Amino acid sequence: MNKTLLTSAVAVAMTLLSGQALAARDTINIVGSSTVFPFSTAVAETFGRTGKFNTPKVESTGTGGGMKLFCGGVGVDHPDITNASRQMKASEFENCQKAGVTEITEVKIGFDGIAIANAKSAKQLDLSLKDIFLALAKDVPDSSGKFVPNPNKTWKDVNSALPDTKIEVLGPPPTSGTRDAFVELAMEGGCNSIPVIKALKKSDEKLHKAVCGGVREDGAYVEAGENDNLIVQKLSSNKNALGIFGYSFLDQNTDKVQGSKIAGVAPSYDAISDGSYPVSRSIYFYVKNAHVGTIPGIKEFVSEFTNDKAWGPEGYLADKGLISLPDADRTSVAKSARALTPMSKPE
Amino acid sequence: MNNTPSPPPASDAPRRTIDIVNASLKRRYARERRFRRLGAFAVALGLSFVVLLFTDIVSKGYTAFAQTYIQLPLNLSAEVIDPSGSREPATLAAANYTKLIRDALRQQFPDLTERQALRRLYALVSVGAGDLVREQVLAEPALIGTTPELWVLADDDIDMLVKGNIDRTAAPEDRRVSDETIGWVTQLEQQGRVAKRFNTIFLTHGTSREPELAGIAGALMGSFYTLLLTLLLSFPIGVGAALYLEEFAPKNRWTDLIEVNINNLAAVPSIVFGLLGLAVFIGFFGIPRSTPLVAALVMTIMTLPTIIIASRVALKSVPPSIREAALGVGASALQTQFHHVLPLALPGMLTGAIIGMARALGESAPLLMIGMIAFIVDIPSGFTDSATVLPVQIFLWADSPERAFVERTSAAIIVLLAFLFLMNLAAVLLRRKFERRW
Structure with a gap:
């Protein structure tokens, strides 16, 4: 009696775990700077509230830690977006390239x-x-x-x-x-x-x-x-x-x-x-282009972030303390961000 | 040491022992009294710190269990919400409830027309108020077509104002809420439209960047899944290890070494287990980050030494006569252990396990390394969903600039302390109920 109970419990647990672990991820994973964290979470929450996609998971790992995770590789185990309170370094870019993360979109979101x-x-x-x-x-x-x-x-x-x-x-x-x-x-x-x-x-x-x-x-x-x-x-x-x-x-x-x-x-x-x-200093986030299309909602998340309703001078991120880019920059950054134009190697 | 025996009095007749004892008696009693007093003082000091901590947290946190709402007559006309009349949830969910709330607010203040002023007026209610009304309507479609007086969630600044955390009499430039807004709130208050109601959101919602929408349910479920799995993994392994080491293993240099190592592990700083988890479980086995599964594995390693040590003590306290009697009537060694020794030692083992679990509940340092410091709105519903845990949630809230998070941080601490208290109480009760003395 006890034995069957135990065996079945273990069996149920195993299927539960393996079933879920193998399933494709349907939530955007964001890592990176604690400076960008308050802004990223505010966008994530608003994005999730629309109801079309899950609310992205935002981890506060610090800029360097975020870059390391981001450049770890392509696939559901690796984050889709990393926040940074500085520009990506050339060495980090190279690490990304080595791990197969070839196309990265850089989005400058404002100033701190x-x-x-x-x-x-x-x-x-x-x-x-x-x-x-x-x-x-x-x-x-x-x-x-x-x-x-x-x-x-x-x-x-x-x-x-x-x-x-x-x-x-x-x-x-x-x-x-x-x-x-x-x-x-x-x-x-x-x-x-x-x-x-x-x-x-x-x-x-x-x-x-x-x-x-x-x-x-x-x-x-x-x-x-x-x-x-x-x-x-x-x-x-x-x-x-x-x-x-x-x-x-x-x-x-x-x-x-x-x-x-x-x-x-x-x-x-x-x-x-x-x-x-x-x-x-300028603050940024970086998008892994290879994940667009695999993980649902990345494009829409970028659109939400680069919408004047969010990052504009009157947007909800300004309430949280973000200093917006000048109007002209905002338009051009938004355009290249939404088109997911890959960045070139930083100096 | 300080009373080196004084040289024996050189005087006359030899003193009797009883005289020496009598002479020192007073001093010895005094010493005992002093020691008792010191002990009582230490206990009192400890208790007063606990009381100080609790009063501070409770006095800051209890207000978070009430939340300000504004009562507004919402015109839930069928044409706006459900033009097709189908009452389908999808249609009902798509309606713009925020606009309904804004219309109702404008009705209360009909003289306002300027766009900027209206924006400030709309800021009286929370950005999530519309979603809450939607939930209400979906749960109760009969509301459609009526104009019910609904309680609408107020913004966190208004909440702070109503709770008195913002001083209305202070100079306007010294507070976050303008005179204009205070005027509106006062007017609504006079009409009885402002009330503090029990904060169910705090207990049923996940976290949020808006204090009034932030709840601990997500963190609580994360902690629950983590602890459940930790218990399922660490208790059998811990008891098994203890049973083998205590009852079956040969006593030699190897088992001594293992014992020393287990005792050492119990004292290793918990962050080290986090690093181990990052390298082994995430790096090597590829278990997804920020999940209760990986947290539970780390916590299992962390609590194992505690459970093993407690279980061995419990096994040691079972008198050898029990084992001898069982062996004497022909039971095998395994039967002796499982039929006689283990049931008697189990209460002690459970106590150890619960104390280990309580430690795991309050632990946050190892979780830093495995991605649990994260903003996760959705309430986890399994072991591999992204999750955070109570102590981490407290840490994240304490770091938020919004003033309303101060009381929510304290309230979350109250909840965490309540669970720790319950777990430790369970450990004491279990011991009381099942403990056998020989």
Whole structure:
């Protein structure tokens, strides 16, 4: 009695498992960047709500992890789309080619800006990338070109045009994608504007990277946790502090905080959209053309994403904090995305 | 150690032992009292932390079990919803319910005509409100042709406003909801059209990017399938391994080595099992990512040591006399184990299994590696459907910027804690009921 029960249970389980596992996939699988995750999920949900296709599965794996999975090969085991908070690298493209993922459609969906903000009650700052580097780097070159631990205590030490207040910057910890982007866009941009360090790039690339990427640990830079909301709260109670967070949080809290100008440009929707605000990056997703037609709905998903209702300046993604491409770019990107024009090898 | 015996008093007559004991008695009692007090203090401290945690979570989370709805008279005229009169579900589903809700809202505020203002007015209700009305109509086609007063799901900002999480008296630039919207909500409230009702969506829907539409049913089912399969796999293997190692295996260097390894495995950080699962189950066997199946396999490896150790302890606690008596009346070694020892050890084994399951329920680190950190709207209906689990859902919600997710995160934690509590309670009750003492 017990034996038959057990045997039949095992048999049922086996058929259930194998039957389902072998069936073709009818849900789009999306992997990739956590920065693009909020936008991708919003589109996925709206797409699923139309009822014609299943709601795509969106995994948050990080850009690099997503690329690895995406370039793993062609077939139902591999994802159809990967999100990226940077452009695909040439090496990743080659890996894709090697695995048989030959035709990839690149879709640039918009921008992600990083704001350096302070409380509304304080004075708006105008920083250059060099100021940011000199204020926050772990080691800076002294007058003779030797690297010393950052001696700057106040903003005035950094640049005499800035106010005489203590340097106190609340920002994300190293595990955060925002921090990576900040280091890459602001710190590295700033450190390359210093000739001594720029020269280093040729002579000692490792040291160059360490100098440009090193954020000081003596208390001037405060790791305030992954939660951008928390940083906004702390800024409104501390007039002297600056905070680093995603533009969408600045946009949601314009009543409490103001973004500092960087190289004379304030972080605004338009400035980020036309590229004049320096601390911003483009975000992308990549489509595996070989899966179109095999996995139902990929084309329709791309259409939904590249619809002005979604990614336009008035679309629902703008509500979630996406900064749209300029109108002309949007039209051309949408056209090539919907035609699934394969990308060429990135430089 | 600190009381090194003082040199014996050099004075007069030799002291009797009882005097020495009496002299130290007071100090020894004091020491015991001190120890008891420290123990009680430790328990009180631990308890107060638990109470603090629970009050914090419950006080933040209980509001998520109510959700704001707006009552609107929806004109469900047959011409709009079902022009052909066939009452076919496909036709009914295709009707534009969002427009019906918007029309009803506009009726409440007839003076609004400007397009932008109307857009802001429409934002009072959730983007998913139309779908919910559709479900209602499909379930109850008799509504068609009438103008029922239906409760329509409100947007999360309105929900926060009604729940008092947005301060109406604050300066307009300090809150997310404009004066205009507050005016509309106040007017609707005065008409009794705004109410908080039990949040069934939270318990019956999958996740969503809109807080008011987000539910834990998907994560709950994911956890259920994962745990079920984990139990089915790990319990037989664990008990079998324990039985063999404890009762049949020869005691030699090899079994010692195995024992040490099992004990070590119990202490391995769970993320390591995730990496193993990624390499072996996904990489080598090609099991699909983000499925309860692969999660259960990883969890099985993770809980096996716990179950084996608990089962061996349970087997050890069965007195040898039972085995000897069974063998004495002629039972084979196998019969002895399965007819006598195993039934007596089973309650202890089950307790171990439940505690292992409780750990698996709360675990999220190994799932990072096997694709469970994912946005999955559909509720899984099998072991190979994409799924996420409760702890991961909590993690994903805690990361969302929308304010209404704060209370939903806490509410999901409450649900998770309730299940953990129930499982541990079951373990205690099982032990109480079936435990035999000799």
